[in-house]
Amino acid sequence: MTEEWLLDRSSTIPLFQQICDRIVEKIRNGEWPVGTKIPTQRELARRFGVNRSTIVYALDELTADGLIQSRVGHGTVVVNNTWNVIASSRSHDWGRYVAAGAHQPNHQWIQIINKAEEDKAILRLGTGEPSPDLLPAHTMLHSLQSRGDVLSLSYSEPRGSLRLREALSRYLLSKGIKAAPSSILIVSGALQALQLISLGLLREGSTILTESPSYLNSIHVVQSTGVRPCGMPMDKEGLIAGRIGPMKRQTDAAMLYTIPTFHNPTGCLMSASRREELMRVCMHERLPVVEDDVYGDLWLDASPPAPLKSLDREGLVLYIGSMSKSLGPGLRLGWVVAPEPVIDRLSDIKMQTDYGTSALSQYAVAEWLETGLYDKHLAGLREELRRRRNHMSTLLDRYMQSYAEWSLPQGGFYIWLRILLPLSVRKLFELALKEGILLHPGSVYDPGLGEPYLRLSYAYASFEGMEHGISRLAALIFQLGGKQ
Incomplete structure (x- = not known):
């Protein structure tokens, strides 16, 4: 088989469509002008190395497009080569590409x-x-306009603005979390944090345990990397820690994802004793934990128990925070606290995808943390x-x-x-x-x-x-x- 008739069998484009495209190319280039009798179905099947049924399907498509016609006693001939017919009939089918994309569509x-x-x-x-009535747009604009600092609009370093990471390091101490700036990665919202963790730390086909129900089921950022969420039962105190060990061994789970503080969607608050039990189980099982704490600052009656990360003495917890629920979703700013080798890995992937979170957002959040505006x-x-x-x-x-x-x-x-x-x-x-x-x-x-x-x-x-x-x-x- 010559290269002229060779099909790409690894392509997501169906073979019949590739055959259609080759024939259209010959018509467009003048190799097969109007009146040309094209090879028989049997001959085309031999040249392309496909079943005759595939050729029939392709020729039916081209006939329906008005490019070829079967004539009794004359075989199949080219009947039209005008550009408008070719362009309209062979317009690019982006639907195939959309269906072939790796990222799963939303629910x-x-x-x-x-x-x-x-x-x-x-x-x-x-x-x-x-x-929007709850977001401090005017105050933030005024605070930025009143500063005499020179705002840099250049790329920040891979981990994010050092000034912001230092401010976050001090802020996290109020939650009982000791994190050096080098152990913090600035991300474009908690959703990106989950994507980076899935891409950078988990193999395709891995299982991640989570509450059932869970926010993780409403997005496909994890599933699209080939990671499978597995639901775990909850009660009034949150995730039932005693079920983690058996489920981990049963599924060979690689991680646990949890929202212990004001859980999405149930609003549940995990008790302090349950948090301690969960950490004991996960340390015993050597099961890393992704703690999503984007609602942690939004307590209404009393301060919640300290985050799981504050109980972590072995670098087992990857802690995710965000300003989306408190300061403004449009800032697209969050962070990950993790051991430095993990931060190095995730920051490398982040630099390959977006070259860093918005410099303006990083500047604004650092300003609000440093001046006390955020607490107010x-x-x-x-x-x-x-x-x-x-x-x-x-x-x-x-x-x-x-x-x-x-x-x-x-x-x-x-x-x-x-x-x-x-x-x-x-x-x-x-x-x-x-x-x-x-x-x-x-x-x-x-x-x-x-x-x-x-x-x-x-x-x-x-x-x-x-x-x-x-x-x-x-x-x-x-x-x-x-x-x-």
Whole structure:
């Protein structure tokens, strides 16, 4: 077989499509002008080294495009070589490339949610970000304008701005975490931290243990690297530590991912004793822990127990923090605290992907940490979130007491609502969206949920929006679930 007829059998492009492309090329180049009788199906199958059925499929495509035609007694001939026909009929099929991409598409509901959030008129009753009213945009702008420092817009070093890492090192001491600047990597949000850990530390096919339900199921950044999440049971104190050892040995898990403080989506707060038990188990099993602490600063009633990382004496915990939930998601700024060899590995990958987190964001966060503006902002943010949580709790008591059950979270954004009536959450989601109310179904966070759950958030909607949304949600649940 000559190179002219050689097909790329390792390509994601189907063989019949490659054959179509070769024939179109010959027509376009004038090798096969109008009136040319092309080789027989048998001959083409021999030249391309494929089954005759593959040739038939390719020729049918070209016939449908108006380029060739079978004539009784004359075989198959070229009937058109005009550019407009070739261009329209052989336009590039990006769909094949999209389907072949390594990164998995978002959960279907998450795609719908993301699209709906573009509509400013939508009432976002489950969204995972604070309302713009809670973010200090004007104060931050004023604080940056009042400084006489020279702002560098150059690339920062691989680990991130030294000034910011030094500020974070001091900030983390308040949480009981001792981390030198060299053990901190600045990342573009916690999501990038998870991606870097998956790419840099885990083999394809690895298993990572996590709570069930879990935020990790609502994104595919880990799954797209070939890592498989495996759900673990929870109770009121958080992840059940006694199940970690058996599950680790059963699945040969490589890591544990957990959100112990104001868990997403349940809002659960892991107790201090459970944290100590979890660390003992993981140290015994030599199981590394990824601790996601992006909600840790958002306590509403009392300071939460110290992070798992504060109990870590063996470098077993990779600690993730972020400013997205407190200072502003648009900053796209987070960090990883880990042993220096891990930081070296992750920073090398980060430099290969984006050359570093925004210099402006790093400058702003360092400024706010150093001047005390961040602590002042947190005090006001906690007060406002407390008011919002209490308001949503009052509304749930008023409208949902007969239809659902829930627990009042001690911090974070979320209330995990279990609906008591038998109904289709998909139908509820669709009906609510038609009324301009956007929900977050529980199955996004655990596809195996056997009961209807919703993740509600009190962080985004206004007080008036919450009342409208909760009252209408109760009516829709009653409509779908029937009378009590």
